Amino acid sequence: MAPPTSPAISVRGLTRRLRSGDREITVLDDVSFDIEQGRSVAILGPSGSGKSTLLALLAGLDQPSAGEVHVGGQPVHAMDEDALARWRRTSLGFVFQSFQLLDTFTARENVMFPLELLDTPPTEARQRADALLETVGLAERGHHYPAQLSGGEQQRVAVARAFAAKPGILLADEPTGNLDGPTGGRVLEALDRLQHESGCTIVMVTHDPAIGARADVRIHLRDGRIERIDGDARSAG
């Protein structure tokens, strides 16, 4: 079913080794897969299986010891810091477990920031931020600072921010990990709704099979290797 065009994400022989004292630990071991545009992907696995490392490598936040990562056609493994920064600015959205809102920015300023980085005119940036905040159910909270918001609200602001610059790819690291069930549910709903509207590819790390079940594709990791892939993706490994 996969079209012959290049996939949104292409991973080949991806390996990450870390030095811990005298020992070398292989955190990720020869991982390969392709993800097509518009898919939602869940990376599942127990603690220490390499989920977060894989996500960091996809985002260019970490450098692989071996192998290649292409995201949206870009050789992420071979780009320098500045090129990565500019690429992240235009093409990547992030949602983190610990929200990572800028504490000196209001909710609206947090959502506006990726747009401001792209030199979007202020009025346009404000309108888009307000629209996104409305989509995640926080239309009235734009002028609040992160410290004045609950955890769930903060994470929904983070979701709105991640979609602000209309990225092709959105990476999420345990987005509900710090939230209780119902609150986490609302965050996931917001994510779903915005992905639907934008048609972007989502890669989400989670240890919760129930959340994983909502994704099109599930990549199961264990001890740094792909254990299996469920759903509609192609493992090249």
Next chain:
Amino acid sequence: MSFRLLLTLLRRELRGAQSRVLFFVACLAVGVAAVVAVAGLADSVQGAMQSEARPMLAADVAVTSRRMLPEALDQVPPELVAEQAELRVFTTMVSAVEQQEGVIDSILVELKAVEGPYPFYGTVEVDPAAGGLAGLLTPDQIVVEPSLLRRLQLQRGDSLRIGDTTFRIAGEVLAEPDRMEASLSPGPRVFLSMDALERSGLAGTTGRMTYKALYKTPDVESATKLAGWLERQPDIAAWTRVETWTEGNPGLRRGIEQAETFLGLVALLSLLVGGAGVAQVIRAWLARRFDAVATFRCLGLTPSEVGRVYLAQTALLGLAGSLVGALAGTACLLVVPLMLGDILPNSAVDPFQPLAILQGTALGTGIALLFAWAPLRQAQLVPPIRVMRRTVEPLPMSTGQRAAGIALLAAALVGVSVVQAGDLTTGLVFSGAVAFVVVLLGLIADRLSSGLGRLGERQDRWVMRHALRSLGRPGAGTLSAMVALALGVVVVLGTWLLQHRVTSQLGDAFPDTAPSAFLIDVQPAQWPGVEQVLGEMDSRRVQSAPMVMGRIAAIDHVPTETLVADLDDDARWAYTREQRLGIRADIPSHNTIKEGAWAHLDGVDEISLETRFAERLGVGVGSSITFDIQGVKVPLQVTSIRDVRWESMEMNFFVLVEPGVLDDAPSSRIVTFQLPEGNEAGLQDALAVDFPNITLINVRQIRDQAKGILERLALAIRSLGGFTAIAGVVILFASVGASTTQRARQIALLKTLGVTRAAAAGMLAVEYALVGLVAGLVGTLGANVLAWGVQTQLMRLSWEPLVVPSLLAVVACSLGTAVAGVIGNLRALQVKPRAVLRGS
């Protein structure tokens, strides 16, 4: 990143950082205020000196000539001259018109003919005072010194014959500003106008007339320019001597210049200490922004964009702190004269010092950026992956970057030092010393803390164990705080030690034992009578020594005429003038033999020369100087060279001769003594009657002036000490504040483990007290070394260690740090542990 976005980020990043901003601004402001205030105070010290030294010349610039003043003087650039006057001084005989029985009818006087608004500085005190000197002098009226009236038994209103003309004595001259040098005055002063001089018929006849042109310049710089201009004119320079008021007392001027440089550098040091505080604040601040930086990076900011945001922020705060400091410094200059009242002449302090403000602001901002460089670089190196792993620290700097950073810091340190010192060598020496001290402080503090850390292993009580161990823990971040603190102690204590020494030096230099007057030309036969008169006038501490007058006839058998053939008037004078040869068996206590010995060797007729006098003549130990004493040539051998503390105001000679050598030569005595204030006129009267040949020189005035200037110096150092003390306190809180974030988590953890708030506070107190102890020990050592260096090397004062103040400084630093530590962490102590730990 657009400029607008940069501004937006700048604004947002400053939110919620009020206390940090305050610390930052305070650290810098204190240092900048010191720089600005010192510049202003130095200016006022110089101003005070001007107001006291200028009268010694009565003008800014004086041109003295033995011939008619050259016509080239008419072409003096008019913009350099505000006013001018002319003097002619010469010696002549005057006589009473009506002769009295049994009274001498004529005496030698020193005439001073005046044209123009003389004096520009100081006043000629006359009686009657109304109208001043100018009011009394007319073509047929003159003013004379009271001793002339006494010696000729005349009264005000009587007539006096000068040349072939009779003048009416209109008043008495009591003091004149430019007649303080202890030169031999041949007789009482007579003032007359230039017209009166013409009338006397003496204007063109006398051979030994001194011509003087006096200039008042619009400002100090013009005086230097004018003197330079005069010295460049061949027609003027060849025949005249050009003096500026600053030359009136070169030793004192050099002292004040040194003090200015010194004060300026101490101010720079407090600015650098402030800079160290700034570094602490920025480090702590940016450490708290690492999460935000990581988020910025994830959202697409490049490392250089991150750097730009925080650099702009630092520059902005640096500018703000510097401006606040410049304002505070200016405010100090407004307040200081009010507090000091009559000690500083108000006119001398101009609180608005645009140049100092500019310099202070530039230095402050520069130093903020300089000290922020390393923390800023660290912020750039925060890896974006920190958004996923909170514990990831910024990447270490590469060796190249580190080297570049150190080079930048060194270059900037040298730059600001040279700017502040105003001279390359001093700037280089100063920056080298600072760098050396900082590295040394760091090394000693490091060794001490790890030593104390090891001591912690053997402690049974957990509070002590924890406190000691946390000192020695690598990467505890206490080292930089300790060095900053120690540097603060160096500056505060060092300045205090210095001001203490200078203050006590005041007492030494102007001891109650210093003489207030001299007598010269006391003949051996007159001495018993003079001694009796001195006793009647309640004179105390009377000291006298015989002396012989002589001229240098040859040096190393080369006749003086040959030696001076190519010299100008000024240099020639050292060879040709009449010298007083003091006859003494011992070297006076305030003289120090620099070379050779005063040993009274058999077969050698020894003399000892003052260092600078020997340098001028170009002679040393072993040289032979032949003196012409009343026509008799006496060869003498230089066996020692002496340094003389002229400021002791005691009896001193350029040339000392051992007793026995000149026994046959006609000698007179020089006498020094202290005279109760107000007895001067009485003594003068008593001497005038019985010993008209004896000259009385009153030095009380000179002494009081020099004392006034030194007192101002001590005051300037004390004021600066106040600044550095404030700087020290600010640094203390900044250093403590830098570690509070880290502490909050630690305290929360301890509390969850069951440690009470009081016990946690105790632990903090002990820990900070230890930090303060190490910093205090190292800083006190540094302060003593600094004070020793400045006192012995720069000021040439003796050194005595002040043990008790030094120990007190160590204790105060330790206690102060403990208190500041607990106060700085009060909030952390009160916060519920859950709030802190959840946040992490």
